Each structure stands twice: as C-alpha cells, then as structure tokens.
Amino acid sequence: MTQQRSMAVVGAGVVGQVYAGRLAEAGHRVHLIARGATLTDLTREGVRLHRDGRTSTPDVDIVADPADLPGEVDVAYLAVRADQVESALPLLERVPARVVVTLVNLAGEARPVADRLGRERTILGFSGVGGTRGPDGVTYHEVKQQPTTIGRAGGREQAVVADLRGAGFTVDTVDDPVAWLATHAVFIAGIGAAVLRSGDSTTLGRDRAATSQMVLAVRDGFQALSRLGTPVIPTPLKVIFTQVPRLISVPYWQRQLRGELGTLALEPHVLSTRDTEFRMLAEAARELTGWSPILDRHLASAGFSAERPR
Structure with missing residues (x-):
C-alpha cells in the first residue's frame, strides 16, 4: 500500500x-x-x-x-x-x-x-x-x-x-543530473532548431540531408561538452550521435522524427515555445558548449543568431 x-x-x-x-x-x-x-x-x-x-x-x-x-x-x-x-x-x-x-x-x-x-x-x-x-x-x-x-x-x-x-x-x-541537463539542452536545441527550420518533425524526418545536418550539429555540441569536461549522458544518446556512423544514425533519427517522439513529444513543445523557452534553451546550449561552430551555424539557420567571443 x-x-x-x-x-x-x-x-x-x-x-x-x-x-x-x-x-x-x-x-x-x-x-x-x-x-x-x-x-x-x-x-x-x-x-x-x-x-x-x-x-x-x-x-x-x-x-x-x-x-x-x-x-x-x-x-x-x-x-x-x-x-x-x-x-x-x-x-x-x-x-x-x-x-x-x-x-x-x-x-x-x-x-x-x-x-x-x-x-x-x-x-x-x-x-x-x-x-x-x-x-x-x-x-x-x-x-x-x-x-x-x-x-x-x-x-x-x-x-x-x-x-x-x-x-x-x-x-x-x-x-550527475547537472551533466544530464546540459546534455539534454544541447540535444533539444539541435533537434528543435531543425524542426523549426523544416516546419514540423514529419517534414524533417523525410529530409535526409536536413536530418544529417541535425545529427552533425548535436554531435558538435556533444563533443564541445566533452572538451569542456561535462560528461555526455545518458551513454546511449552519446553513442548514437558521436560513435554510430551517419549511415545508421540518420535513418534512425528520421524514423524517430516521423514517429511519436517527434510528432508528440518534440514538435508541439518546440513550436509553441519558439520565442520563449526554446529561445532560452538555444542560448543556454551555446553557453554550455563554448565554441561549437557547427551547432552555432545550425542554430543561426533557424533564426537563433548570437555573437560568439573569439
């Protein structure tokens, strides 16, 4: 009881x-x-x-x-x-x-x-x-x-x-919940920017090139976290983005984006918070990763530009 x-x-x-x-x-x-x-x-x-x-x-x-x-x-x-x-x-x-x-x-x-x-x-x-x-x-x-x-x-x-x-x-x-939250921020920033640029998760999931760019951006962010001493967790998320070849990871994410994860969990929240929570999360991802040029360009392509210190 x-x-x-x-x-x-x-x-x-x-x-x-x-x-x-x-x-x-x-x-x-x-x-x-x-x-x-x-x-x-x-x-x-x-x-x-x-x-x-x-x-x-x-x-x-x-x-x-x-x-x-x-x-x-x-x-x-x-x-x-x-x-x-x-x-x-x-x-x-x-x-x-x-x-x-x-x-x-x-x-x-x-x-x-x-x-x-x-x-x-x-x-x-x-x-x-x-x-x-x-x-x-x-x-x-x-x-x-x-x-x-x-x-x-x-x-x-x-x-x-x-x-x-x-x-x-x-x-x-x-x-390490602090590292988990940092990883999640970079993950959502990368995927969310791709969803916003494509218009919705289903369209993104049908576009191999756009999904590949998304994978590269999140990979870049994860690698930047690691360089700065922040563990990328959970391990399966780290593996699928940084170790699994894109020949496998891109089709995997295309399926996920067209399925419930994309259409029910990610898309509605990202679209409804584009100018509120998601904008804040995108900037947090930049701050957490320091210098990650691929992720930066990816965020900028969705309208989230920022001057970065050189």
Whole structure:
C-alpha cells in the first residue's frame, strides 16, 4: 500500500497538472499552485487528464498561494517552463517543503538554482511527459525514450522515486543530473532548431540531408561538452550521435522524427515555445558548449543568431 504523503506542485501547465494528478490518484495529498486564468479554470473545473482515450479527474487541491497550504509538505515540485523559472522561484521559496524536486531543464542554471533553494534539500530532475492543454483539460503521453529522470542525492531521492513509480511513472536515476541537463539542452536545441527550420518533425524526418545536418550539429555540441569536461549522458544518446556512423544514425533519427517522439513529444513543445523557452534553451546550449561552430551555424539557420567571443 502507498504511504500517503503531502506534496505541492508549483506550475499548473501540462507537466504540473499531469504529475499532480497522477500523484493524487496514487493516494497522496497534492496541492497545485496555479495563477491567472489557469487558476480560475482549475478552481471551476478541476484537473482533467486525457490519455490514450481515457479521462480521469483526480482529486487535486487547487490553491493560489503558498499561504493557502495547510502546513509543511513532504515534497514540492517545480514544474514550469525554463523561461518561467526566475519568476516561479520566489513562489517556490515560500512553500514549506522538506524536499524540492525540479522537473524543468535548468541547463546551465542547475547549480545556481540548487544553491538558492538549498542544496541539502534540492533534487534535480526532468519530466518524462509531453502534451497539450485545451478547453477540456490536458491531453498527454509519456515519452518512452525519455522517462522521468531524477538525480541521485545521497539517498534523499529514494522516497521521491518511490512516489513517482507508485504513481505509474517510469523513472530513471542519474549520478550527475547537472551533466544530464546540459546534455539534454544541447540535444533539444539541435533537434528543435531543425524542426523549426523544416516546419514540423514529419517534414524533417523525410529530409535526409536536413536530418544529417541535425545529427552533425548535436554531435558538435556533444563533443564541445566533452572538451569542456561535462560528461555526455545518458551513454546511449552519446553513442548514437558521436560513435554510430551517419549511415545508421540518420535513418534512425528520421524514423524517430516521423514517429511519436517527434510528432508528440518534440514538435508541439518546440513550436509553441519558439520565442520563449526554446529561445532560452538555444542560448543556454551555446553557453554550455563554448565554441561549437557547427551547432552555432545550425542554430543561426533557424533564426537563433548570437555573437560568439573569439
């Protein structure tokens, strides 16, 4: 039987609603902190999750402010876009939580954010879901190729991992979440720029030359990370981009881009955040890689130009 714990989720977008809802369905007391029009909608309609043709309406407590929480919670989750982190941190700091888990790509800001929240209680992670919001709620899917990822933190992460697995999420744990987030930032920047340049992931997946350029750009970024001492993880991602011949890797990525990974997980988010989160991620990838000319040109070709120090 699941041991009931108390949780707060800061951020009521797709990721926040999915994790809040699933954890509530697993028997936990979950409070979802929402703002603006989302607060109004959720207060009236509640959380509504749609997946694989099924709908659920989990019992999630909707609150407008940390002051509305009944007391200290066991875990607080940060589930906002990267470009919303700075404005969300003051809210999160007011949540009385024993442990804080981030489910956002903090890229190069992972250590500063952990320092601000308190390294002794912060667990870095990333979500494993994608989806869209509409008038009827959130329609989502789990990304098979990228499960929920949680950084190891001297054993402090074990209860969090148990909670998430108990809620039905597939969870991977990693020793170096800072390196994982850096790798992910470069990966998404490279693929996202290619999707934007092509217009959508299906079109990209049908274009061998464009996919090959994408692979070269991500490879260049990964090699730059390695030169700067940042491990490229997970290993399978490093291998497919830096060691597998393009004769094999390019057709592989063409299939992935035309499939669910491209059309459901990557394309909708990249297209909807082109001028917000994705732009920030592209710049973070530049900063993380230092000097990676192929990746730079690739980003610039999609409209993300920047002057680089020589």
